[in-house]
Amino acid sequence: MKKWIRRAMSLAAAGLMALPALGEDAVEQVPVLELPELKKGTIAELSTEVDPLIGPHDGNYLFQRGQKSPYAYADPSITVNIGTGRIYDTNYMYARVKIATPGQIRMMSCEDSLAKTTKVLGSKLAARVKAVVAINGVLEADVTSGGVAFVDGPVMKQGVWMRPSAKASAQKLANWQEEEGRDTLVIDDQGDLVVLEAKPWGEIQEEILEMGDRAVNVLCFGPALVLDGIPQYGYQSRQMSSNRPAQRMAICQTGPLEYLLITSEGPDDPDGNGLKLDQFVELIASFPDVITAYNLDGGSSSTLVFRKGSEKWAKINCPKNGKKRQLRDLIYFADAWMPKGKSSLLEDAAIAGEAAK
Numbered sequence: 001m002k003k004w005i006r007r008a009m010s011l012a013a014a015g016l017m018a019l020p021a022l023g024e025d026a027v028e029q030v031p032v033l034e035l036p037e038l039k040k041g042t043i044a045e046l047s048t049e050v051d052p053l054i055g056p057h058d059g060n061y062l063f064q065r066g067q068k069s070p071y072a073y074a075d076p077s078i079t080v081n082i083g084t085g086r087i088y089d090t091n092y093m094y095a096r097v098k099i100a101t102p103g104q105i106r107m108m109s110c111e112d113s114l115a116k117t118t119k120v121l122g123s124k125l126a127a128r129v130k131a132v133v134a135i136n137g138v139l140e141a142d143v144t145s146g147g148v149a150f151v152d153g154p155v156m157k158q159g160v161w162m163r164p165s166a167k168a169s170a171q172k173l174a175n176w177q178e179e180e181g182r183d184t185l186v187i188d189d190q191g192d193l194v195v196l197e198a199k200p201w202g203e204i205q206e207e208i209l210e211m212g213d214r215a216v217n218v219l220c221f222g223p224a225l226v227l228d229g230i231p232q233y234g235y236q237s238r239q240m241s242s243n244r245p246a247q248r249m250a251i252c253q254t255g256p257l258e259y260l261l262i263t264s265e266g267p268d269d270p271d272g273n274g275l276k277l278d279q280f281v282e283l284i285a286s287f288p289d290v291i292t293a294y295n296l297d298g299g300s301s302s303t304l305v306f307r308k309g310s311e312k313w314a315k316i317n318c319p320k321n322g323k324k325r326q327l328r329d330l331i332y333f334a335d336a337w338m339p340k341g342k343s344s345l346l347e348d349a350a351i352a353g354e355a356a357k
Helices: 003-016 122-129 170-178 201-214 277-285 345-356
Strands: 072-075 078-087 090-099 105-109 133-136 155-157 160-163 184-188 193-196 215-220 224-227 248-255 258-264 292-295 304-308 311-315 329-333
Touching (some): 105 122, 105 215, 122 304, 122 311, 122 329, 133 248, 133 258, 170 201, 193 292, 224 277, 248 277
Antiparallel strands (some): 072 078, 078 090, 090 258, 105 329, 133 304, 133 329, 184 193, 184 215, 224 292, 248 258
8 A cells, every 4th residue: 555545544543543442351551661770790782793692580580479470571681571451352462571772672583594494483493592582573485596586575684684685686686676565674773663664675675775784683574553653554465464353463662672562362262353454553552652563474473482381482472272383583682681690601602612722
């Protein structure tokens, strides 16, 4: 849909639905937890390339009395607060996240090339990087040679281009640049979510290149669900199943280094119908602090990873549906707090390497 049409519809809808009604099943939204004061230890510098693989620390999970699974996590570098609710006879779950440094919002994939098709459960991917909390991303394999595939936009992971490939022929790249693209999400070096609205892929790529080192991660799926605090109603796409109830997943920014990860259940779950895309937008718009929201891969790919019982990395959404789809990539939030006397895995490995010489 043309940008100006969608934005006009969104403005009109926002005027009619300034405070979306969630119905009788609505519950009070959990707040963002403030970062505890740093009284000891240090906050590690997480560079674009290197994740020190710190935490999460067992003693920093927060439990309700009598509950085996935590409702939150808090240390001086990151807080996570899990909430649930119900809308349109469908359950949803969300995580409020606050981090101390921009480098803590990160992306990882199974392979260094989109031409490969390795897939792994989200919980296992999260365990590899010791994520505090994580969600599924959007990556799919290239089905054409040369690293450029039809309707697949630019992809960057931790500052490294994955699409378009340097191996793409000039003609293939030229054809790709002319293809009409989709809303594209850039996670920049300040930890901000920046949406580049739909236009030909070549123009989107140029915008990313102009950002230089500011662009850290680039994801192409969409659409944008909230822009500058304005809900984006009216998007129509069969590919996104806009008018069909489904499981949904979105990443949202609610303030500087503050985020909302939100997912709804779907028709495969015993207690829900799933949400159409506009219903999902309505749900997100009910959180008054959302500035930007971006749609990620939905359906059975919808995965929210946090601690469940004694498992530090488990899929916690859709708890009554045992279906788990393997993923190709993950958006995750890393720990950066090193308590006094503690070291990171990378530091331990370096020390062991020196001792072995």
